[in-house]
Amino acid sequence: MSDVVAVEAQSGQPALSQVERVVDTFVAPSKTFTDILRNTSWWLPFLLAVVVSIGVTFAIDRQVGFGRVVENVILDSPKQEEQMQSLPPDQRAARVSAMTGGYKYVTYATPVIILIISAIGALINWGSFNVGLGAKTTFGQMFCVWMYASLPRLLSGLLTLVTVLFGGNAESFNIKNPVGTNLAYFMPDAAPWLKTALSFFDVIGIWNLVLLVIGTSIVAKVSRGKAAAVVVGWWVIVLVLSVITAAVSG
Numbered sequence: 001m002s003d004v005v006a007v008e009a010q011s012g013q014p015a016l017s018q019v020e021r022v023v024d025t026f027v028a029p030s031k032t033f034t035d036i037l038r039n040t041s042w043w044l045p046f047l048l049a050v051v052v053s054i055g056v057t058f059a060i061d062r063q064v065g066f067g068r069v070v071e072n073v074i075l076d077s078p079k080q081e082e083q084m085q086s087l088p089p090d091q092r093a094a095r096v097s098a099m100t101g102g103y104k105y106v107t108y109a110t111p112v113i114i115l116i117i118s119a120i121g122a123l124i125n126w127g128s129f130n131v132g133l134g135a136k137t138t139f140g141q142m143f144c145v146w147m148y149a150s151l152p153r154l155l156s157g158l159l160t161l162v163t164v165l166f167g168g169n170a171e172s173f174n175i176k177n178p179v180g181t182n183l184a185y186f187m188p189d190a191a192p193w194l195k196t197a198l199s200f201f202d203v204i205g206i207w208n209l210v211l212l213v214i215g216t217s218i219v220a221k222v223s224r225g226k227a228a229a230v231v232v233g234w235w236v237i238v239l240v241l242s243v244i245t246a247a248v249s250g
Helices: 002-013 018-027 029-035 044-062 066-075 079-084 090-106 112-132 138-151 154-167 192-200 203-218 226-249
Strands: none
Touching: 002 203, 018 029, 018 044, 018 138, 029 138, 029 154, 044 066, 044 090, 044 112, 044 138, 066 079, 066 090, 079 090, 090 112, 112 138, 112 203, 112 226, 138 154, 154 203, 192 226, 203 226
């Protein structure tokens, strides 16, 4: 019996196309993640992420401008604003120019960053499940799960695109938190550490987290509770470290 037939017989579902996988991630995620046991191809979610991220970057560049993006980032950080004000005009201008270039190039490089973050996240989950829970999943399966579980984040990109093109105010645009899908968005004057903490309680981010739990549970063949302990555990660790960093950096 071939591997494909074996997986179909075990799961009770036929093989899915890439488009069906994407659709099912939103409406029947278990089908998508079960199909990853058959095939670990992830090109379509990555292609969609590239298209959306490049579209958002072009919109920000044209409608807002990365000079304005940097000014807003500085204004959003009291400590950074104080440091900039203490510099002589020529040094301040040079610092802003360097930051503008940095934000622009990094934002245009978002597709590469997506691959790097996905690889790191998949590697951590792979090690956690195989070593911590004795699972026998592969890195390729975990990487594919990460890619498909991240599909809801495309909605954040699309909302950002709509906001920038049709309803955005360049003077208030915050590239770190561009749309109101989390609590921090509605508390712009809160302390940096609090805004960082609240930004983790994001509707789309939590959706992504739930999909990761479902997906890792299926490919690692462990209970949802054990999968949640690993996935949510790492989420909490990242949250705490991010809050500490924000508190120290101001």
